[in-house]
Amino acid sequence: MDHLILARSLFGTTMGFHIIFATLGVGLPLMILCAELLFQKTKDRDYAIMAKRWTKGQAVLLGVAIPTGTIAGVQLALLWPGFMEVIGKVMALPFQIEIYAFFIEALFMSIYVYAYDRLTPRMRIFSVTLVMLGAAASAILITNVHAFEGTPAGFRILNGEITDVDPWAAFFNPSFFVTAAHVAVSAFMTGAFIIASIAAYKMLRNKNNERLYQFHRKALMMGLVIGGIFSLLTAFNGHESAQMLHEYQPEKLAAAEGLFETQSHAPFTLGGFTDRETQTVKGGIEIPWLLSFLSGDSFDTVVIGLNDFPEEYWPPLFVHTLFNVMIIIGTFLIMLSVAGFVWRKFLKKDRFPKVFMWAFVLSGPLSLIAVEFGWIFACTGRQPWVIYRIQKTADVVTSSEQIGVLFILFSLVYAILGIAVVLVLLYYFKKNPVEKDIAKAANKDINV
Secondary structure, rough: OOOHHHHHHHHHHHHHHHHHHHHHHHHHHHHHHHHHHHHHOOOOHHHHHHHHHHHHHHHHHHHHHHHHHHHOOOOOOOHHHHHHHHHHOOOOOHHHHHHHHHHHHHHHHHHHOOHHHOOOHHHHHHHHHHHHHHHHHHHHHHHHHHHHHHOOOOOOOOOEEEEOOOHHHHHHOOOOHHHHHHHHHHHHHHHHHHHHHHHHHHHHOOOOHHHHHHHHHHHHHHHHHHHHHHHHHHHHHHHHHHHHHHHHOOHHHHHHHOOOOOOOOOHHHHOEEEOOOOOOEEOOOOEEEEEHHHHHOOOOOOOHHHHHHHHHHOOOOOOHHHHHHHHHHHHHHHHHHHHHHHHHOOOOOOOOOOOHHHHHHHHHHHHHHHHHHHHHHHHOOOOOOOEOEEEEEEHOOOOOOOHHHHHHHHHHHHOOOOOOOOHHHHHHHHHHHHHHHHHHHHHOOOOO
C-alpha cells in the first residue's frame, strides 16, 4: 500500500475510534445536566436516577477518550513531522488552553461522581455544568487545529521559513466560530440520540413492565426533544459551513456536490455517485438553483466548478457520498424527533408504534455514523492539502517504514479497548439494574 495512504489510514483509524468517545464525552454531560434540572423542577426522582446512571457511563467513556486522545497527539508528531513544525510555531495556543479545559472537566467530574451525596442540588448542577463546558471547550480547541488547516491565518512561509507569526490570528482563523459551533451542536445532538436509542431499546424489552416502561419513556422523550433541537441547529450550522466552503475552499464544495462546471443557479444534487469520466452525478436527484442559494443566499450566486481547478487539486470525488449521508441522516433525525414529540405530547399516545420504536433505536447509531462521515468528509475533502494551499499532505508525511506494523498494532489496541468498554458497561448496568435504583429512590435510600 502507498506510504501516504498507510499514514493517513493509521491516523484516520485513530481519530475514527477516538471521536466516538470524544463526541459522547461532550454530549452526555448535557443530558446529565438536563436530568438534574428536571429533577429540581419536577421533584421526580426518576430524573435523579438517570443523572447518576448516565454519569457512570460518562466516567467509563472518559477513561477511554483520554488515552485515545493521547495516542492521536503522539501520532500527529510521528506521522506528520512537517505539519507539526508549523503547528508548534503558529498554532500551539489551542493545545495549551485545552489543558486547562480538560483539567476543569476532570476535576468537576470527580467532584460530581465521588461527592454526589454530599453536594447540594445547586452544587451538583454547577459541577455538571462545568463538566459540560470543559468537555465542549476541549473538543472545540482541538478541532480548531482542523479549522486552521482549512482556513490558515496568522503566518507566512517565505523561502521555507515561517515568518510573521500571529498566534491569535491563527487561533481565530476565518472558520473558527463555524467549526466550533458545529462540533458542539453535533456532539449534543449525538449524546441525546444515544440516550434515546438506549431508552427505546429498553422500552421494547420492558413493554410489559409499566414502571420500567414509564421510566425509559421519560429518558426517550428527553433525548428526542434535545436531539431534535440540536439536530436542527446542526442543519443551520451546516448551511453556514457550506457558505464558508464556498468562500474559502470552493473545490471542496464542488466535489461535495459533484459540480464540474462553474455556474449561477447551480443545482443541489442529492444522492447518486460522481462519475469522473462523464463529469456527472449518476442517479442523483437535482434540486434546481438550491446550491447557489445555499452558497450565497441568492439564486444568482456563482458556484465554482471543479474544472476551474487543476485536477491534482481535486478532492476525492467520493466525498459527495459522505456529504449526502450526513444530510440524509440529519433530515431523518429532525423528522423523527418531530414525529415522536407530536405522537406523545399532542396526540397523547402512551405507546409508540413498533416502527417508531425501532427508528428510535437506530437514531443513536445513525447520529454517530453522521459524525464519523462528517469527520472523514472534512479531512478528505481538504486533500491534497494538509494546510490548504500552503502545505501538501504528501510533503509532510514521515519517512518511517514501520507504519504498516503500527497500523496493525494500533488496530488491535482499539479492538481490545472497544470490546472492553462494551463489557464494562454491560457488566456494571447488569449488576446495577434500574429497578434497584428505583427501589432505593422509593425508600429514600439515596440522596437526591
